Amino acid sequence: MERRSVVIVGAGPGGLTAAMILAQKGFDVTVFEKNAKPGGRNGCLEIDGYKFDIGPTFLMMKFVLDDLFKQVGRNVDDYLPSTRLAPMYRLMFDDISLDVYDHLHHDKMKEQMTRLFPTDAPGLDRFMKREQGRFDKILSCLTTPYDTVASMMGWKILKAMPFMSLGKSLFQVLGEYFPSQSARVAFTFQSKYLGMAPWRCPGFYAMIPFVEHRYGIFHTRGGLSEISEAMAKVAGELGASFRYGTPVERLLLDGRKVTGVRLADGTEVKADVVVVNADFAYAATKLVPPGALRRWSAKALGKKRFSLSTFMLYLGVKKTYDLPHHTIVFAKDYIKNINDIEAGIWPEGNASFYVRNASINDPTLAPSGCSALYVLMPAPNKRAALDWPAMQARLRRYCLDQMKSRLGMSDIEENIVVERCFTPDTWQDDFNVYIGATFNLGHNLGQMLYWRPHNDFEELENMYLVGGGTHPGSGLPTIYESGRISAGMICERYGIEGIPPAPKDAG
Numbered sequence: 306m307e308r309r310s311v312v313i314v315g316a317g318p319g320g321l322t323a324a325m326i327l328a329q330k331g332f333d334v335t336v337f338e339k340n341a342k343p344g345g346r347n348g349c350l351e352i353d354g355y356k357f358d359i360g361p362t363f364l365m366m367k368f369v370l371d372d373l374f375k376q377v378g379r380n381v382d383d384y385l386p387s388t389r390l391a392p393m394y395r396l397m398f399d400d401i402s403l404d405v406y407d408h409l410h411h412d413k414m415k416e417q418m419t420r421l422f423p424t425d426a427p428g429l430d431r432f433m434k435r436e437q438g439r440f441d442k443i444l445s446c447l448t449t450p451y452d453t454v455a456s457m458m459g460w461k462i463l464k465a466m467p468f469m470s471l472g473k474s475l476f477q478v479l480g481e482y483f484p485s486q487s488a489r490v491a492f493t494f495q496s497k498y499l500g501m502a503p504w505r506c507p508g509f510y511a512m513i514p515f516v517e518h519r520y521g522i523f524h525t526r527g528g529l530s531e532i533s534e535a536m537a538k539v540a541g542e543l544g545a546s547f548r549y550g551t552p553v554e555r556l557l558l559d560g561r562k563v564t565g566v567r568l569a570d571g572t573e574v575k576a577d578v579v580v581v582n583a584d585f586a587y588a589a590t591k592l593v594p595p596g597a598l599r600r601w602s603a604k605a606l607g608k609k610r611f612s613l614s615t616f617m618l619y620l621g622v623k624k625t626y627d628l629p630h631h632t633i634v635f636a637k638d639y640i641k642n643i644n645d646i647e648a649g650i651w652p653e654g655n656a657s658f659y660v661r662n663a664s665i666n667d668p669t670l671a672p673s674g675c676s677a678l679y680v681l682m683p684a685p686n687k688r689a690a691l692d693w694p695a696m697q698a699r700l701r702r703y704c705l706d707q708m709k710s711r712l713g714m715s716d717i718e719e720n721i722v723v724e725r726c727f728t729p730d731t732w733q734d735d736f737n738v739y740i741g742a743t744f745n746l747g748h749n750l751g752q753m754l755y756w757r758p759h760n761d762f763e764e765l766e767n768m769y770l771v772g773g774g775t776h777p778g779s780g781l782p783t784i785y786e787s788g789r790i791s792a793g794m795i796c797e798r799y800g801i802e803g804i805p806p807a808p809k810d811a812g
């Protein structure tokens with residue numbers, strides 16, 4: 306067989322998945338990555354012996370990653386030692402706090418639910434049972450491409466339709482199990498992983514809290530950025546070549562056909578197929594020549610919904626804290642907090658935040674006796690006219706004050722030895738994320754499945770999309786799926802069998 310060439314723009318989780326599969330299937334794969342190392346938002350910051358994951362800290366549905374490695378002839382555990390977290394996380398409301406355990410520790414979870422939310426506690430078993438049914442039907446919809454109207458009429462979708470809770474929000478769907486507000490928030494805040502409010506997030510995303518409770522949350526030793534490192538290593542072993550520090554400036558077009566890429570240094574690289582992993586809306590507005598797109602033109606994108614953004618602090622501190630691996634602290638008025646952010650207003654004095662203290666389980670992230678802390682506050686994306694450079698110091702102050710008052714970290718400030726801060730500007734300017742919307746194009750129904758940018762990009766030939774901006778959407782397991790789906794379509798085009806979707810874990 307003639308060896309077909311594939312150029313991949315970006316070595317984030319989506320591009321790395323495609324690189325692993327296509328290299329293993331015999332394609333001549335070259336990955337151009339603007340940064341000096343792989344990972345993108347799933348990369349890391351290393352500063353003076355402290356190591357911080359930049360973005361993802363929750364690895365869910367690990368069986369998808371395990372299977373990807375298996376399909377290319379590798380055992381994930383040889384590359385990525387990992388731990389299933391118990392508890393998964395601590396949730397702190399104004400008056401109560403709850404350590405959330407997955408189903409392997411059902412008794413602990415049930416005991417806390419009974420104590421803290423007596424009227425909601427019986428809902429836990431119903432939630433696990435009924436949501437398993439929904440997950441079984443919906444998962445298969447997320448592992449298939451939707452590139453034609455006919456594909457939306459397929460049996461998988463039709464069978465899943467009754468389980469989609471169309472017209473209902475996640476908040477409404479889970480309210481059927483958990484009527485009291487705090488319990489409901491405890492099982493719906495996960496819509497924030499998509500950068501959406503639970504009351505605007507489609508009900509079928511009830512699968513996200515379900516997969517946490519059913520399949521657990523994992524930490525990989527050295528942080529989740531190690532996943533990207535391992536994926537790049539495997540892709541390299543399989544023959545893919547990586548050109549780091551090499552930004553792509555433009556896609557080359559011959560009519561409607563993408564023929565390759567032009568690098569920032571002016572070099573033109575031709576390829577049979579181009580896979581774009583850079584954030585879709587960024588690529589559509591910056592890498593595709595102006596005027597080439599209609600459905601996804603800059604004007605059309607200007608009318609689409611995008612996710613929230615985040616304000617981040619990465620703090621290296623010279624002590625350890627008795628704080629769980631993941632702690633989520635809800636604002637006093639959580640509903641107003643999220644509504645404000647979605648309306649583009651900074652929720653002054655009423656912000657939720659998340660602290661990740663992975664050093665409690667992983668000594669490799671900081672010098673002995675020290676900790677690498679990661680703090681995230683949901684924030685409006687850059688459609689809001691907020692002056693982030695002017696706000697940065699104030700938001701940092703707020704975070705530190707909240708860590709003191711709500712988490713008892715009274716001496717945090719005097720122990721900080723290294724520090725970095727990201728705002729929505731950073732995501733946009735340094736990570737090439739359109740309007741700093743960290744979780745990509747919104748996940749409302751009108752922008753899902755057939756209505757999301759297609760894996761085999763509908764507006765240009767020879768261009769495939771991977772990553773959070775295409776189908777099935779944002780989040781590591783779904784991004785791996787986007788890579789598997791697009792690589793599968795490329796394989797099929799050349800008469801090669803792709804890899805099947807991961808079988809569900811029994812764990």
Ligand SMILES: Cc1cc2nc3c(=O)[nH]c(=O)nc-3n(C[C@H](O)[C@H](O)[C@H](O)COP(=O)(O)OP(=O)(O)OC[C@H]3O[C@@H](n4cnc5c(N)ncnc54)[C@H](O)[C@@H]3O)c2cc1C
Binds near residue numbers: 337343363736
């Ligand atoms: C703060 C934060 C927290 C998150 N937490 C979680 C979590 O806990 N769990 C979870 O599952 N998901 C999480 N996510 C969501 C998602 O999993 C990650 O954002 C993921 O890294 C997105 O992968 P991607 O492949 O779509 O894009 P990216 O990771 O952005 O990769 C795109 C790559 O393209 C490169 N690139 C861009 N432009 C060019 C160019 N012109 N030329 C060459 N290369 C280019 C970039 O440098 C990057 O390496 C989080 C995201 C963020 C931002």
